[in-house]
Amino acid sequence: MFAGALPVAASRAETEPVVLEINGRVPASRRFTLADLSALGTTHIRTSTLWTDGIRDFEGVLARKVIAAAGVPLTGKVVARGLNDYTATIPLSDFLDYDVILAWSMDGVPFTRRDKGPLWIVYPRDAHAELADERLEHRWVWQLAWLTLP
DSSP, rough: OOSSSOOOOSSTTTTTEEEEEEEEEEOEEEEEHHHHHTTTOOOEEEEOSSSSSOOEEEEEEEEHHOHHHHHOOOEEEEEEEEEEEEEEEEEEEEHHSSOEEEEEETTEOOOOOTTTTTEEEHHHHHHOOOGGOOOGGGOEEEEEEEEOOO
């Protein structure tokens, strides 16, 4: 189920790949293309990271909007999984308390699978001192492709 590329949803153009699936404790699994995510509203975060130099501009969608679009209340936790099978458990309260985004580009350049894509969970760490805590860095899942609500 988690290996390889995500399937393309039948109701979308055949050339538009699904980049994110939300499953688990949801009314029905939801699959999103980049166009679907963009339609939820685009947000920018200017912040530094442990993996990049300087302050960068990340573009994406607010994580709380994606969870809401799946019909799930923002309580409990979510397991984020990347294409590389890395997983992190994230309290959904993070998505309420902070403008966490699922980023698809950095400095206007779209992420590729070789460089953290299709999506990267990005926190506004420079805007909140408590987010600069290195113990939270494991929540920055790149190559994000699945969010599972246990």
